Amino acid sequence: MHDEIQEILISEEEIQVKTKQLAEKITNDFDGKFPLAIGVLKGAMPFMSDLLKRVNTHIEMDFMDVSSYEGGMKSTGEVKIIKDLNTQVKDRDILIIEDIIDSGLTLSYLVDLFKYRQAKSITIVTLLDKPTGRKSDVKADLVGFEVPDAFVVGYGLDYEEKYRNLPYIGVLKPEIYS
Ligand SMILES: O=P(O)(O)OC[C@H]1O[C@H](OP(=O)(O)OP(=O)(O)O)[C@H](O)[C@@H]1O
Ligand code: HPA
Numbered sequence: 399m400h401d402e403i404q405e406i407l408i409s410e411e412e413i414q415v416k417t418k419q420l421a422e423k424i425t426n427d428f429d430g431k432f433p434l435a436i437g438v439l440k441g442a443m444p445f446m447s448d449l450l451k452r453v454n455t456h457i458e459m460d461f462m463d464v465s466s467y468e469g470g471m472k473s474t475g476e477v478k479i480i481k482d483l484n485t486q487v488k489d490r491d492i493l494i495i496e497d498i499i500d501s502g503l504t505l506s507y508l509v510d511l512f513k514y515r516q517a518k519s520i521t522i523v524t525l526l527d528k529p530t531g532r533k534s535d536v537k538a539d540l541v542g543f544e545v546p547d548a549f550v551v552g553y554g555l556d557y558e559e560k561y562r563n564l565p566y567i568g569v570l571k572p573e574i575y576s
């Protein structure tokens with residue numbers, strides 16, 4: 399698996415240091431508020447797990463499974479809900495946890511949905527931001543790292559459902575895509 403990676407962009411250590419900093423910020427911002435933390439599956443799973451175990455105040459966790467890439471490298475433009483929340487959003491402080499904002503279509507869909515469901519506030523934390531991919535003007539409140547205009551894998555991010563279990567963020571060798 400590792401020999402299919404052309405370059406490591408963000409190491410395991412860098413991710414862990416950044417995750418700790420983001421968790422401290424979340425702890426301060428949400429102290430005493432009991433937010434609903436919503437992980438956007440599947441990609442956000444490793445980041446959510448590492449992030450929230452370092453948040454030192456009460457939070458509720460839920461998950462939403464949405465997909466628009468269908469394993470490929472390009473958004474279909476259609477965000478499909480595979481699994482909805484089990485929790486009511488109305489009057490809650492929401493913390494959306496994402497692995498990456500690329501076109502922004504997934505997040506703008508979710509933000510509209512949670513506004514419609516009358517969330518009290520919506521905060522977005524993403525491990526990665528790829529501003530060059532943007533097709534909608536959604537912005538995260540907390541960003542781990544900016545990534546260049548390349549298809550990245552690892553630490554939750556997949557290509558054809560593989561590589562999510564890499565502990566770092568990297569780019570694949572070109573021959574893997576063909
Ligand atoms: O900003 P966007 O262009 O919408 O891209 C970001 C979204 O795309 C990926 O999900 P994907 O649809 O691949 O589902 P997955 O997490 O199950 O891989 C990623 O995990 C984000 O949720
Ligand atoms: O660069 C990416 N890699 C993997 N999944 C993604 N979903 C949106 N952008 C990406």
Ligand SMILES: [Mg+2]
Pocket residue numbers: 441467468469470555556
């Ligand atoms: Mg994907």
